Amino acid sequence: MTADDSFGRLDDDDSPAYTMGRAADMLGTPQSFLRAIGEARLITPLRSAGGHRRYSRYQLRIAARARELVDQGMPVEAACRIVVLQDQLQEAQRLNAEHQQAAA
Secondary structure (H helix, E strand, C coil): CCHHHHHHHHHCCCCCCEEHHHHHHHHCCCHHHHHHHHHCCCCCCEECCCCCEEECHHHHHHHHHHHHHHHCCCCHHHHHHHHHHHHHHHHHHHHHHHHHHHHC
């Protein structure tokens, strides 16, 4: 891998750049929160060669959305389900808008 390839990953939202400890610090949560949302299948962290969890910026944005709901008193499992449903609704609305534009 060249230096140019490495720098290209800096802009990649899907690059698994953050360890569990760093991700938890960035979110202001304990590491157990990241494990819980992983068990609820909201996000699936990638694994390093040594088996350690690695998180991308995209995954951290999703985790932050779930954390906001948990901070409001919602159980982790419910917060994860709401985030998934919100994303599905947004995608359905996008597709609907595309179909309406194509029909017009």
